[in-house]
Amino acid sequence: MTQGPVVIVGAGHAGFQVAASLRQLGFADSVLIINDEAHLPYQRPPLSKAYITGAAGPESLFFRPEKFYADQKIELVSDRATAIDRAARKVKLASRGVLDYSHLVLATGARNRLIELPNANLVDVKYLRTLDESEALRACIGSHQRVVVIGAGFIGLEFAATARIKGLEVDVIELASRVMARAVTAEVSDYFLERHRVAGIRIHLGVTATGIEAARGRVTGVSLSDGRHLPADLVVVGVGVLPNVELAAEAGLPVASGIIVDENLLTPDPNISAIGDCTLFASQRFGGRQRLESVQNATDHARCVAARLTGDDKSYDGEPWFWSDQGDDKLQIAGLTAGYDRVVLRGEQAQKAFSAFCYKGDKLLGIESINRPGDHMFGRRLLGMHRSISPEQAADRGFDLKKVLA
Numbered sequence: 001m002t003q004g005p006v007v008i009v010g011a012g013h014a015g016f017q018v019a020a021s022l023r024q025l026g027f028a029d030s031v032l033i034i035n036d037e038a039h040l041p042y043q044r045p046p047l048s049k050a051y052i053t054g055a056a057g058p059e060s061l062f063f064r065p066e067k068f069y070a071d072q073k074i075e076l077v078s079d080r081a082t083a084i085d086r087a088a089r090k091v092k093l094a095s096r097g098v099l100d101y102s103h104l105v106l107a108t109g110a111r112n113r114l115i116e117l118p119n120a121n122l123v124d125v126k127y128l129r130t131l132d133e134s135e136a137l138r139a140c141i142g143s144h145q146r147v148v149v150i151g152a153g154f155i156g157l158e159f160a161a162t163a164r165i166k167g168l169e170v171d172v173i174e175l176a177s178r179v180m181a182r183a184v185t186a187e188v189s190d191y192f193l194e195r196h197r198v199a200g201i202r203i204h205l206g207v208t209a210t211g212i213e214a215a216r217g218r219v220t221g222v223s224l225s226d227g228r229h230l231p232a233d234l235v236v237v238g239v240g241v242l243p244n245v246e247l248a249a250e251a252g253l254p255v256a257s258g259i260i261v262d263e264n265l266l267t268p269d270p271n272i273s274a275i276g277d278c279t280l281f282a283s284q285r286f287g288g289r290q291r292l293e294s295v296q297n298a299t300d301h302a303r304c305v306a307a308r309l310t311g312d313d314k315s316y317d318g319e320p321w322f323w324s325d326q327g328d329d330k331l332q333i334a335g336l337t338a339g340y341d342r343v344v345l346r347g348e349q350a351q352k353a354f355s356a357f358c359y360k361g362d363k364l365l366g367i368e369s370i371n372r373p374g375d376h377m378f379g380r381r382l383l384g385m386h387r388s389i390s391p392e393q394a395a396d397r398g399f400d401l402k403k404v405l406a
Contacts, residue, residue, distance in 0.1 A: 001311040004029055004102025007091055009081045009247065011035035012044065014276030014298035015107035016063050021306030023072045031073070032099060034091070036080040039131050040066060045295060047134035048158040049325050053166065054138055058131060084251035086269055103309060106248055106259060106267075106274040107302070110241035110293065115150065119212040124219035125235045128155055137236070141166055144234040148172075148222045150209050152179040154324045156238035157192065160201050161327040163236075170201045171230045173222070175208050183322075184333070185343050185356045188368045192326060195352075199327055204230075241293065243278045256280055258291040263315040265305050273308075275301035284317050285386075286336060294322050319384040321376075328352075334379030335366025344394040347372055355379075357394040364388040374401075381405055 006022060008015045011033050019031050035041065042061040051061065059065075069076055080094040084104065091099045112127040119125070124144075127133050137159075147163050149156045152174035164170045176182075178189040179196075196203055204224065211223040212235055221231045245255040253267045254260040258280030265273050265281060276298035283290045300318040307314060322333040329352065340358035347354030355375040356368040367379035378401045382389070393399045 002027075002029075002103045002309040005100060006031050006103045006105065006309065007099050007101040008033045008105045008107055009091065010107035010109055010276070010278075011037065011041040011076070012107060012109045012276065012298065013295050014109070014302045015105070016041040017299045017302035018105050018107065018275065018306050019074045020063075020072070021303050022309065023074065025306055025310040027306070027310050029102070030075065032075040032077050034077045034079055034081050034093070034099070036078075037130065037132070038078070040064075040069075040076070042131055043295075044129070045323075047131065048128050048155050049162055051134050052138050052141065052159065052162045058135070061131065081247055084247060084272075086251055086272070089271060102271070104272045105305060106272065106278060107276050107298075108244035108247060108259075108274075108278045110243045110277040112237070113240045113242050115209070115237050115239060117209060117212050119214045119219070122212065122214055122217065122219055124233060125212060125237065127237050128159055129241070140234070141168070145169060146171075146232045147234040147236060148209075148230050148232040149236045149238065150222075151238035151240070152176070152203060152205075153238055153240065154180065154183065156236070157196065157326050158324060159236055159238065160196065161199065164196075164199050164201050165327070168234075171222075171232070172196070172201060172203045173207055173209055173224060173230070174203065174205050177206055179203065179205075184331070184368050185337065185340070185358060187343055187345060187356050188331065188370065191349060191354075191370060192329070192331070195327065195329060204228075241277070243280075243291065245278060248272075248274065248278075260289070264308060264313070265301055265316055273305045275305055281316065284315060285319070290336075292320055294320060296321050319380060321380055330371055330373075332369045332373065332376035333366060334369075334376055335364075335383045337366040337368060340365050342391060344391050346375065346394055346397065357391070359391050362388070362390055364394075378402075378405065 040062045081091050083092040112129050146169040149160045149172040152172050160170050160172050208225045209222050213221040243258045248259045249255045259274040261274050261281050263282045277293045280289045280291045304316045324331045337358040342359040344357040353371040355372045358365045369376040
């Protein structure tokens with residue numbers, strides 16, 4: 001069991017949860033969260049959806065009010081970590097302050113991948129990952145008429161649906177041949193492509209942005225690799241993220257496409273753990289190493305580390321799940337479906353409620369559900385137990401999924 005101060009770098013889902021879990025598990029020593037944003041720790045998923053509509057203020061996003069941190073004796077340090085002195089167990093801050101730790105938790109998250117195009121630094125070119133970025137979009141969206149969204153992943157399509165609901169003309173451009181190509185099956189991609197098009201969103205596949213056009217310092221459009229020009233007065237970029245590994249790398253910790261940790265989420269330094277979007281973790285469930293960007297992964301990592309620091313030394317074996325709200329449709333994914341070679345559909349596409357059961361051979365890898373929460377919860381429970389059903393059972397509409405779990 002760890003004794004002495006635990007310092008957490010990062011105040012996102014992972015950073016907040018490890019602090020809260022430490023207190024829930026009875027950890028009595030100091031807990032400090034280094035927070036480099038000018039807000040209380042907050043949820044990110046609503047930023048590209050409901051929050052843009054202006055229905056609620058920033059306080060609706062906060063995990064807990066300020067009083068919670070005082071009551072739980074969790075210190076929020078409004079600063080930025082700049083270096084780690086591993087030998088002395090100290091974290092250096094941008095303010096030139098220093099924090100001592102007995103254990104350090106790196107929950108540094110990820111940052112937007114930036115585009116490098118002419119005029120990409122204009123005020124009408126926006127990104128969407130932080131509360132400040134969402135606030136900027138919320139403040140300006142009502143004064144714009146045409147938006148081009150670069151990237152048809154979750155964030156891009158979530159924002160596109162929200163912008164269309166707000167009355168904007170919306171174009172989405174995507175290099176891949178289908179939307180959300182890295183995340184979902186072709187069947188689910190095709191469904192969302194049609195749903196967005198019916199809503200009036202123009203989606204352009206197999207093209208890239210080659211330039212952002214401007215006049216008098218304002219965006220006027222986007223030029224495409226196929227020679228076309230899309231008029232716009234606003235550009236929103238969602239082309240993925242980069243894990244924040246620099247702090248770890250400069251401290252001599254191994255990094256690749258994330259901070260490398262073992263199945264216990266420990267770095268080679270036994271006094272430093274890393275969790276959440278920034279980590280490349282050894283996965284007992286899937287083999288090899290994984291880096292996942294999801295709230296579930298971040299919070300489950302945090303709970304695992306908090307348990308270890310309070311005496312329950314166990315490896316991480318979480319079953320991943322994800323979700324995305326796009327317009328009236330809710331996509332939920334249980335498991336990791338990459339590498340599938342067979343898809344079995346269950347439900348009714350015409351009724352806007354179906355699931356794609358994804359198999360490799362006869363093994364169920366995951367389930368992608370659209371407006372079928374029962375299938376999603378079934379998948380989470382079944383996969384969590386390391387079990388499967390056959391493709392024939394999934395295809396049989398009379399087959400009772402609930403009985404499998406009994």
